[in-house]
Amino acid sequence: MLPVGNQCAVCSEPGKLCAGCKNIRYCGVECQQADWKVHKLLCRTFNDARDAPSPNMVRVIEFPVNETKPKFRWMPIDFDLFCRPLEGDFFGPDKPVPSIQSINAHPKTGKLLPLTITFMFRDNLLKDGSLPNKSVYNFTNGRPLNDARGPVLFYGSIPEVEAEAGWKIFDCVDLDTIRLNVIKDWLTLGTDAAPERRAYQERNSAEATAAAVANRDSALETLRKRLEEMP
Numbered sequence: 001m002l003p004v005g006n007q008c009a010v011c012s013e014p015g016k017l018c019a020g021c022k023n024i025r026y027c028g029v030e031c032q033q034a035d036w037k038v039h040k041l042l043c044r045t046f047n048d049a050r051d052a053p054s055p056n057m058v059r060v061i062e063f064p065v066n067e068t069k070p071k072f073r074w075m076p077i078d079f080d081l082f083c084r085p086l087e088g089d090f091f092g093p094d095k096p097v098p099s100i101q102s103i104n105a106h107p108k109t110g111k112l113l114p115l116t117i118t119f120m121f122r123d124n125l126l127k128d129g130s131l132p133n134k135s136v137y138n139f140t141n142g143r144p145l146n147d148a149r150g151p152v153l154f155y156g157s158i159p160e161v162e163a164e165a166g167w168k169i170f171d172c173v174d175l176d177t178i179r180l181n182v183i184k185d186w187l188t189l190g191t192d193a194a195p196e197r198r199a200y201q202e203r204n205s206a207e208a209t210a211a212a213v214a215n216r217d218s219a220l221e222t223l224r225k226r227l228e229e230m231p
């Protein structure tokens, strides 16, 4: 499972389990209250969704079109190189091939997440008459960045094995109440909107440039030595 440890979901200090769901941790009342507006949407329902109804299923977070808030849902797993939930007729009786967008970094801080969270939606949602998604609109206070229409869901996956060069096998991982804030930030801000994220990227690319220059310098140095040693 994921290395969540005993960290407070808000500030990363050591925290105690939420008494309602025994899933998320907070260091104290202040952090718990700061997160409650989002966490309360799933806190009380987590116990009912705790255990898989049968093997080979994954717990996803669904945003129903005509309900006011998100909820957990267990779905069968499609085992492939990139594991994903089997949607069946989740996206409608016409069973469209869904599209996906993956979240690998925290939308606000830009830090890599310990899992990939993937957004699944009707590919043709803008043209097929899909209705605006009420639970997404509520969740984002009416300001979703993505034009979320029709039913949508989020699922989690983690890279399991580094196979052949460049290939990773992804395994499904159950989403719980802990990542709901990341989902909210992503629905509201998108991937590149936050100034903190841009700053992080710039810092990272400065470090990468410095590392590349150092690499090049040491390669040149090696080359120079070899040339000197040549008869």
Ligand SMILES: [Zn+2]
Pocket (backbone or CB within 6 Å): 008, 009, 010, 011, 012, 013, 015, 026, 027, 028, 031
């Ligand atoms: Zn805290």
Ligand SMILES: [Zn+2]
Pocket (backbone or CB within 6 Å): 018, 019, 020, 021, 022, 023, 024, 039, 043, 044, 177
């Ligand atoms: Zn809770």
